[in-house]
Amino acid sequence: MAKLAKRRTLRVQDAVSGLVLVLPAFLLYFLFVLYPTIEAGWIGFHRWDGFSKDMKWIGLNNYKFVFQDDVFWLAMRNSLKYSIVVTIAKNVLGILLAVLINRKIRLQAFFRTTIFIPVTLAFVVVGVLWSWIYNPNFGLLNSLLRELNLEVLIRGWLSDPKLALYSIMAVDIWRWTGYHVILLLAGLQAIPKDLYEAAEIDGAGPISQFIKITIPLLVPIFFVSIILSFTGGFVSNYDFVYTMTGGGPNHSTEVALTWIVNTAFNYGAVGKANAMSLILFVLLAVVSLPSFLIRFRSQREG
């Protein structure tokens, strides 16, 4: 009886303590993410340069301007291409390398570390290193091709409008694949070993084991990995593009974020830039919300 009463008071306390415990984190989050997001949405209905007191309500005009802005839609198409290529590459490479590292091999910890190292680098470092690698005259890539007698393949990696966006994607893939390897490796290591042993007794080879056991059990973590790389391809490639090409040559590497920042800070059209951001946000939400909801529901039940 006493125990039951205790449980009941705990439940009443819980209603309060739950809120109290979440509050400090939520306050910080609200102040520096949610509130600015709402404000950004509000600014999207105004003409504003971001600094002056002169902020004029113009209704949906900014959205009209955005729909007429060809560069923005070019940038969105580039972002979509960027996101798809990068998502496929990071996850395919990620699972292949994770499976290799997860085999019974020596130096497992060593490979795990070396593959993650690019993730720890700052974008200034990545930018400087890769502009040396891509440098058309004395860069590592072209020097290497020259050494191998493959002069035909020598290119202006960042100056050729057909290639530049792919060159940047390569850097993004180089930088982040290690993160997906670690994520998927952690998932692999959580799969119970006896499942494989049972399959082996039943005569299943390594490939059918991979398809029938590994892949299905990795689905939840693949979900996370794909969503992170896909949304990341849209919302966090500003630094790469900015340092390597700045969106050029001739907008060939313009992505949503570079054009938004450009519109806000160089053209002083903060309202229009915010309208663009909102469009981007809504599109991403539509794509990724269903998967969030599935994950959310399974967690509540679990």
Place this chain on the structure above:
Amino acid sequence: MLFNSSTKMARSLSNLGTYIILILVSVTTVYPVIWMVSGSLKSESEFYTNIWGVPKAFAFQNFVNAWIRGGIGQNFINSIIVTLGTVIIVSLLSALAAYALAKIDFIGRGVLFFLFMISLMIPHGILAVPTFGVIVKLGLVNTRLSLILVYAGQSIAFSVFLLQSYFLSIPKEIEEAALIDGCTRIGALFRVILPISGPGLATVIIFTGLRCWNEFFMASILVRTKAIRTLPLGLVNFVQQYSTDYPQLFAALTILTLPMILLFLVGQKQFISGLTAGSVKE
């Protein structure tokens, strides 16, 4: 017998293939960093005559010059303060919130969790102008505290997400015993849950640490004077100012890079098991 030895051979061949692939990938991920560190130890003349090789003599003077003359020392201290401050705030507050969201049944829990998850879809670049507005209203323009608060606000949702997954993987029974013995919720969190959450916390610390240490865009908007510049800001300035003195620039880049590689080396084991916990459990 014959069959046995041929499978053995196939296995050692595929092992060889594994090593070759992993070594090739490791070369591409590590060589640029080694090249940067070795470049930082070359003299200016050697840098151009021996671009891709290891240095013949170690010119540590480059580090001294970058640290003192280039002002990297002051930037380093600022980065340490900002990163430590953020990491402490984020780990503490996200642990409290994640615990409540994972273990306590209260009204509003679903809505709060959902609101935290939205942050993964928000392009943080667009928050720059309104966030600057918030900092102005708080009267914190051009302070280290403004960086700490903004970074904490921007990293906390992801940390809550990670830790909540981790806490969910801890069986209910473990803390229930403590609660029935009269332990408060906070007591249960600090005495029972956190001591076994090393991997979850390591993951949060590494992610938050990396993010603050390397962040440039927000800092370039919030910081107005030289005295409170963080390392990435100092370095971008350095690139513009000393772009001809490559060894010294590389020394500065090395100073920026090594602490985070060290942080990962120290925490990697915990980090990897921390990443799994929630995501696979479902």
